[in-house]
Amino acid sequence: MSTPFSSSKDWLSRLANHGYRLTEPRRVIVEIIAASDRALNPLEVFDLGRDACPGLGLVTVYRTLEKLEDLGLVQRVHQADGCHAYLRAANGHEHILLCNQCGQAVFFAGDDLTSLLERVARQSGFEIQEHWLQLHGLCARCRDSVR
Amino acid sequence: MSTPFSSSKDWLSRLANHGYRLTEPRRVIVEIIAASDRALNPLEVFDLGRDACPGLGLVTVYRTLEKLEDLGLVQRVHQADGCHAYLRAANGHEHILLCNQCGQAVFFAGDDLTSLLERVARQSGFEIQEHWLQLHGLCARCRDSVR
DNA sequence: CTATAATTGAAAACGATTTTCATTATCAGA
DNA sequence: TCTGATAATGAAAATCGTTTTCAATTATAG
Numbered sequence: 001m002s003t004p005f006s007s008s009k010d011w012l013s014r015l016a017n018h019g020y021r022l023t024e025p026r027r028v029i030v031e032i033i034a035a036s037d038r039a040l041n042p043l044e045v046f047d048l049g050r051d052a053c054p055g056l057g058l059v060t061v062y063r064t065l066e067k068l069e070d071l072g073l074v075q076r077v078h079q080a081d082g083c084h085a086y087l088r089a090a091n092g093h094e095h096i097l098l099c100n101q102c103g104q105a106v107f108f109a110g111d112d113l114t115s116l117l118e119r120v121a122r123q124s125g126f127e128i129q130e131h132w133l134q135l136h137g138l139c140a141r142c143r144d145s146v147r
Numbered sequence: 148m149s150t151p152f153s154s155s156k157d158w159l160s161r162l163a164n165h166g167y168r169l170t171e172p173r174r175v176i177v178e179i180i181a182a183s184d185r186a187l188n189p190l191e192v193f194d195l196g197r198d199a200c201p202g203l204g205l206v207t208v209y210r211t212l213e214k215l216e217d218l219g220l221v222q223r224v225h226q227a228d229g230c231h232a233y234l235r236a237a238n239g240h241e242h243i244l245l246c247n248q249c250g251q252a253v254f255f256a257g258d259d260l261t262s263l264l265e266r267v268a269r270q271s272g273f274e275i276q277e278h279w280l281q282l283h284g285l286c287a288r289c290r291d292s293v294r
Numbered sequence: 295c296t297a298t299a300a301t302t303g304a305a306a307a308c309g310a311t312t313t314t315c316a317t318t319a320t321c322a323g324a
Numbered sequence: 325t326c327t328g329a330t331a332a333t334g335a336a337a338a339t340c341g342t343t344t345t346c347a348a349t350t351a352t353a354g
Contacts, residue, residue, distance in 0.1 A: 001270045001271055019300095021300060021301065023301065025301085025302075043341085056302095057303040058342095062343075084229060097275070099273065100276065108271065113263075120148075120282065123148045124255065124286075126246065130282070132281045132282070133279070135267065135278050136278075136279065138273060139273050140272035167331085168321070170319075172334095173332090189310085207333060210312095210332085
């Protein structure tokens with residue numbers, strides 16, 4: 001069980017190492033995602049980013065999120081309403097647990113899945129390339145405040 | 148491990164029991180989803196539906212899929228490109244395995260998850276309301292034809 | 295310091311989905 | 325069986341999230 005926080009410094013050098021330029025909009029966007037404990041959609045990143053970088057464009061948010069996802073630093077989560085939000089990427093065999101109320105994200109280890117995956121591959125004849133586990137619920141605080 | 152086929156008769160009576168009228172467009176759409184062994188997006192349902200019901204409108208497809216989902220007969224699957232497709236709903240603790248190539252869907256039992264869910268709930272303090280496991284890979288036939 | 299090429303933001307385009315609205319069809323009740 | 329209330333339909337327009345285009349700006353190698 002781990003918090004989703006991460007170091008924006010690392011992310012910026014990863015960007016630089018891959019030939020991307022370090023610009024003000026990118027610094028701001030990276031900082032926002034890395035510092036967030038919940039998944040943010042592009043518009044939310046945009047709104048937060050405008051505070052630190054008034055000229056920021058929504059298009060730049062989309063483009064930067066796409067690059068961060070390509071580099072494996074950030075991952076998209078799918079929400080019930082069909083929209084996408086972005087979060088620090090899970091490392092290794094971590095998966096995500098999201099609060100339906102406040103959006104808080106928690107990572108947890110899901111290594112127990114391997115035996116299930118092997119069994120399903122054997123029985124179905126499929127070659128399994130990707131597994132995608134996401135949990136939704138209410139965090140302790142929201143559970144108390146809702147009832 | 149089970150095929151995704153289901154009885155469209157059952158679905159129609161479920162619709163009727165819930166106060167919905169049985170119309171030609173609904174009969175056609177239900178028949179298409181129930182008979183499909185892969186997830187279909189609304190446009191695919193529309194194209195197939197036009198064959199049997201020439202006047203069919205895409206809007207009706209969306210509306211009918213929404214009702215079927217509300218009744219728990221059909222479920223949405225999220226795809227890598229962000230689009231949605233619809234499939235017979237998994238029953239009980241089944242989950243879905245999708246072929247990235249041909250789209251074929253296979254259901255498998257995922258009851259092994261309960262202990263994982265309990266552990267995560269305990270450690271995180273969350274009340275877990277929904278778990279969402281989806282596997283992607285290549286079915287036996289596509290794996291052979293791709294290589 | 296300069297030149298080059300990557301990056302930017304605004305506007306327009308885009309595709310999927312939803313809403314609006316007038317017409318049509320289902321079905322409960324006479 | 326007929327009929328009226330109203331649920332359901334399809335077409336067009338609106339909407340929403342996302343992507344493309346393009347001219348202006350900016351980071352960085354040399």
